[in-house]
Amino acid sequence: MPDLAWFVVRRLAAAVLVMLALSFAVYLIFYAIPADPANLACGKPCTPDRLEQARHFMQLDQSTIQQYLNFLKGIFAGRTFGDGTAAVHCNAPCFGYSFPLARPVTTLILERLPITASIALGAAVLWLIIGVSLGVVAALNRGRPLDRLSVGFALVGVASPSFLIGLLAILVFGFWLNMVPVSGYIPLTDSPVDWAWHLVTPWLVLAVLQAASYIRLTRAQMMEELNLDHITTARAKGAGEARVVLTHGLRGALVPIVTLFGLDLGGLLGGAILTEKVFSMQGLGDLLISAVAQLDVAVVVGTTLFSAFLIILANLLVDIVHGVLDPRVSHG
Amino acid sequence: MSSSVAGAVSPTRLALRRVRRDRSARAGVALVVGLIVVAAAAPLLVKLAGQDAYTYHIDLLDPARGNAPKGAIGGVSGDHWFGVEPLTGRDLFSIVVLGLRTSLFIAVVVTLITTVVGTLVGISAAYFGGWYDAVVSRLVDFLFGFPQLVFMIALGIIVPGGFPRWLLLILVLSVFGWAGLARLIRNQARSLVAREFVEAARSVGSSGWHVVTRELLPNLLGPVLVVATMAVPGYIGAEAALSFLGVGVPPPTPSLGRSISDSIAWVYTGADPWFLVFPGAALFLAVLGFTLLGDSVRDAFDVRLRRAN
Amino acid sequence: MARPVLEVHDLHVTFRTDGGLVPAVDGIDFAVAAGETLAIVGESGSGKSVSSAAVMGLLPGNADVTGEVLLDGRDLVGLPSDELRKVRGNDIALVFQDALSALNPYYSVGWQVAEAYRLHHGKSRDASKKEAQRQAVRMLDLVGIPDAARRANSYPHEFSGGMRQRVVIAMALVNNPKVLIADEPTTALDVTVQAQIMRLLEDVQEEFGTALVLISHDLGVVAEVADDVLVMYAGRAAERGTVRDLFHRAAHPYSLGLLGAMPRVDVPPKPRLTTIPGSPPSPGSISTGCPFQPRCAYTERVGERCITERPELTPRPGEGDHEAACHLGRRPSDA
Numbered sequence A: 001m002p003d004l005a006w007f008v009v010r011r012l013a014a015a016v017l018v019m020l021a022l023s024f025a026v027y028l029i030f031y032a033i034p035a036d037p038a039n040l041a042c043g044k045p046c047t048p049d050r051l052e053q054a055r056h057f058m059q060l061d062q063s064t065i066q067q068y069l070n071f072l073k074g075i076f077a078g079r080t081f082g083d084g085t086a087a088v089h090c091n092a093p094c095f096g097y098s099f100p101l102a103r104p105v106t107t108l109i110l111e112r113l114p115i116t117a118s119i120a121l122g123a124a125v126l127w128l129i130i131g132v133s134l135g136v137v138a139a140l141n142r143g144r145p146l147d148r149l150s151v152g153f154a155l156v157g158v159a160s161p162s163f164l165i166g167l168l169a170i171l172v173f174g175f176w177l178n179m180v181p182v183s184g185y186i187p188l189t190d191s192p193v194d195w196a197w198h199l200v201t202p203w204l205v206l207a208v209l210q211a212a213s214y215i216r217l218t219r220a221q222m223m224e225e226l227n228l229d230h231i232t233t234a235r236a237k238g239a240g241e242a243r244v245v246l247t248h249g250l251r252g253a254l255v256p257i258v259t260l261f262g263l264d265l266g267g268l269l270g271g272a273i274l275t276e277k278v279f280s281m282q283g284l285g286d287l288l289i290s291a292v293a294q295l296d297v298a299v300v301v302g303t304t305l306f307s308a309f310l311i312i313l314a315n316l317l318v319d320i321v322h323g324v325l326d327p328r329v330s331h332g
Numbered sequence B: 001m002s003s004s005v006a007g008a009v010s011p012t013r014l015a016l017r018r019v020r021r022d023r024s025a026r027a028g029v030a031l032v033v034g035l036i037v038v039a040a041a042a043p044l045l046v047k048l049a050g051q052d053a054y055t056y057h058i059d060l061l062d063p064a065r066g067n068a069p070k071g072a073i074g075g076v077s078g079d080h081w082f083g084v085e086p087l088t089g090r091d092l093f094s095i096v097v098l099g100l101r102t103s104l105f106i107a108v109v110v111t112l113i114t115t116v117v118g119t120l121v122g123i124s125a126a127y128f129g130g131w132y133d134a135v136v137s138r139l140v141d142f143l144f145g146f147p148q149l150v151f152m153i154a155l156g157i158i159v160p161g162g163f164p165r166w167l168l169l170i171l172v173l174s175v176f177g178w179a180g181l182a183r184l185i186r187n188q189a190r191s192l193v194a195r196e197f198v199e200a201a202r203s204v205g206s207s208g209w210h211v212v213t214r215e216l217l218p219n220l221l222g223p224v225l226v227v228a229t230m231a232v233p234g235y236i237g238a239e240a241a242l243s244f245l246g247v248g249v250p251p252p253t254p255s256l257g258r259s260i261s262d263s264i265a266w267v268y269t270g271a272d273p274w275f276l277v278f279p280g281a282a283l284f285l286a287v288l289g290f291t292l293l294g295d296s297v298r299d300a301f302d303v304r305l306r307r308a309n
Numbered sequence C: 001m002a003r004p005v006l007e008v009h010d011l012h013v014t015f016r017t018d019g020g021l022v023p024a025v026d027g028i029d030f031a032v033a034a035g036e037t038l039a040i041v042g043e044s045g046s047g048k049s050v051s052s053a054a055v056m057g058l059l060p061g062n063a064d065v066t067g068e069v070l071l072d073g074r075d076l077v078g079l080p081s082d083e084l085r086k087v088r089g090n091d092i093a094l095v096f097q098d099a100l101s102a103l104n105p106y107y108s109v110g111w112q113v114a115e116a117y118r119l120h121h122g123k124s125r126d127a128s129k130k131e132a133q134r135q136a137v138r139m140l141d142l143v144g145i146p147d148a149a150r151r152a153n154s155y156p157h158e159f160s161g162g163m164r165q166r167v168v169i170a171m172a173l174v175n176n177p178k179v180l181i182a183d184e185p186t187t188a189l190d191v192t193v194q195a196q197i198m199r200l201l202e203d204v205q206e207e208f209g210t211a212l213v214l215i216s217h218d219l220g221v222v223a224e225v226a227d228d229v230l231v232m233y234a235g236r237a238a239e240r241g242t243v244r245d246l247f248h249r250a251a252h253p254y255s256l257g258l259l260g261a262m263p264r265v266d267v268p269p270k271p272r273l274t275t276i277p278g279s280p281p282s283p284g285s286i287s288t289g290c291p292f293q294p295r296c297a298y299t300e301r302v303g304e305r306c307i308t309e310r311p312e313l314t315p316r317p318g319e320g321d322h323e324a325a326c327h328l329g330r331r332p333s334d335a
Helices: A002-030 A037-042 A048-057 A064-077 A105-140 A145-159 A162-176 A192-225 A229-237 A241-269 A273-278 A284-293 A297-325 B004-008 B011-021 B023-040 B042-048 B092-128 B130-145 B148-155 B165-193 B196-203 B208-244 B256-268 B274-301 C048-056 C081-087 C109-118 C125-142 C161-173 C191-208 C219-225 C243-249 C253-260
Strands: A079-081 A088-090 C004-017 C020-033 C037-041 C063-071 C092-095 C179-183 C211-216 C228-233 C236-242
Touching: A002 A064, A002 A297, A002 B130, A002 B148, A064 A079, A105 A145, A105 A192, A105 A241, A105 A273, A105 A284, A105 A297, A145 A192, A145 B274, A162 A192, A162 A273, A162 B256, A162 B274, A192 A241, A192 A273, A229 A241, A229 C092, A229 C161, A241 A297, A273 A284, A273 B148, A273 B208, A284 A297, A284 B148, A297 B130, A297 B148, B023 B042, B023 B092, B023 B274, B042 B092, B092 B130, B092 B165, B092 B208, B092 B256, B092 B274, B130 B165, B148 B165, B148 B208, B165 B208, B196 B208, B208 B256, B208 B274, B256 B274, C004 C048, C004 C211, C020 C037, C020 C048, C020 C211, C020 C228, C020 C236, C037 C048, C037 C219, C048 C063, C048 C092, C048 C179, C048 C211, C092 C161, C109 C125, C109 C161, C125 C161, C161 C191, C179 C191, C191 C211, C191 C219, C211 C219, C219 C243, C228 C243, C228 C253, C236 C243, C236 C253, C243 C253
Parallel strands: C037 C211, C037 C228, C092 C179, C179 C211
Antiparallel strands: A079 A088, C004 C020, C004 C063, C228 C236
């Protein structure tokens, strides 16, 4: 399909441009910081001499543009701070180096990513299933009790801040009923069962809340879709109700659902910040919050850019999936 | 069915009529009016209760239980209608109503700013088109690529301590907030600009200002109102989330999000779960009320909104 | 007339709405035989489209349908939905007015035609999938889609209006139905394309011996292709007869009004086309009397009967079963 390939190439180019613009903006904003990171690194007592040394070592004495170019170069070729025996290497792809933690930002992100990804992906699967199926059921039973129940559930879900419901869930299921663990993360490789068991509550909380907007979206889309003429055509052809609803109705509602899903998932992978805090899990969101508290600019910039990258990637994938799902987008 | 009777009634009248008929719409309106009254009259209510949000009442705490409030339901009494905060003994009723006031104030101001900016930018982009439209569209794309929550937290590192946090919150939420509305209004206005009545107005020599204010704005009023009402609960939630994460309104200014965050330890130990219940319920009701209102405004104006993304 | 494939007797359709019961079709009868064409004519709101949807069992849940719809003698009204499903698209097929919205934008046209085939031929799945695709291409070729094997993979938006309507016709005919209902099949098309599509319908009808029910307000088309005509007004039959009965011996003032509004080349030109004053009554608003009375130019001649008594179909002179529902005894033009 050359149409689709050309479409993907155009989208990819646009995404790269947005990413470049974004990274430059983030760099400008965060390196205009009044607090000098070199100050922290220089230790006490901090003589002007030592401060200058530290600035030079951290390459903060160069112009902002030069620093940005160094940063870009680091992503593809890696960077080295200082020279000789004191030199610090940051291998490609280098998203900066945290001097307070003495670790490359890439390593820090990769350490935390599995936790955030575990929370986000597990919850995403659940909320997609719950949200779409309840939305379809509601649309088919418009105005009847099943519809009202789904709509009411969705309303409460939309109106509930995730941290509030998370706290309540921990209170009820963790402390009062003592059914589930209340916090902590066990790596999947250590014990898949414990991994899932510790994630059940965050998954459910996130899934139930997120499902709400999917119920609303799916319901509205399905009601619109099922009123279209081609649905009557499908019935006139002799298609059964299940086929009419799923093959012909849901197919048309899929594009906006997939769009929402991609963007939600992309945003969440960049840091399930509230969920991580509520369930005391050390994911990317926690990395960012502690970095802000410690004035660790490199980590703040690195995580911000990483989550921006995920969102842009999600946007790109959504666009491409959109092109695949809707022939009108990619075919002329 | 378009009868001649319906044709004679203005869309706004029609919308109001629909709201009056819808039960959940009435509930939403009642809830929102109630919340706004409470928020507006919060200092008065606090005075009426004979309390303030800052005085410590150590005598009401039980040192044996880690300074949780004495008495049932978090220390509810005739003096302290919602009990007191653990550890400090500050009046929880004052904290909740003043916190609600902060939340609603920030959310409403941000909504006003983003609505005005988004509408102006959207309409002007549609009307002028060309390079201006292209720049606006790219800017909106750019803002959508931003990890907003992450960025708002990250900003905490560069803003000087002396800068008022509530103003920062309003600025940051506004900077990201207008883009969605601008994109929606631009797309809707563009289809209007291509329609005959706008062309007709132009062909008889109407000025650009006239076309925008007389032909475009009235036709876009519905979508603008709907998006604005639906945005309020989002901003209430965002303010609460940022305060919950410790990067929102700083202490000692009362904030629902921060109180909820403070309550975590007291909930986990079971010492004072009521500390979560009162601010939590207030936040829930605020978001619920505006969501209901937003839904009913959307239904009333019968506006189809495609997601701006 | 040969034994009819489709017979409709005393069909009533009533919608249950918030505003009460709204009758849309109020007792109509018609029949059509294999290879023949029946045209149902009327203004919008006359109940012609509702009748066709009722025959197909495609009305929404708030519609009550009574009467008989006999397909080869088998009554479709009240058939369990699963039985009805087997009939739809197999024995009776439908061609819609707007082909763009009638086709699903997300599937290729070949897939959509093949789906219609598979829905009624599906047991051994894989064999029939290939076979369905082959049938679809054959059908698309037959309705005049050039390079059908390749174009089968295209999507509806990639076709012109006329080609899309050909696809819809291919989809309707792929199972060789006994009855084809075409609901204003050419209204949405350019004039030149209209003629092509009508010729195509005539061709396939001849080839397959399909009974065609053509719903239209275009009397020019009707005069060309129909054998019999049913004129509907406010959910009831105003007049029925052969096409020559209607065009040469129209007995109902409403039919005359429709004919007067049509430009003709086969009779000497009139100074100007006439129009029927007023608009059709909204469904359910007529309780007694003739539904056409408020717009009828002959009411004065008949008198009070038009207001107090509802006219029934009565025989009129003509070739066959020419009938009209009018109190005026003679043909209005003879008066």
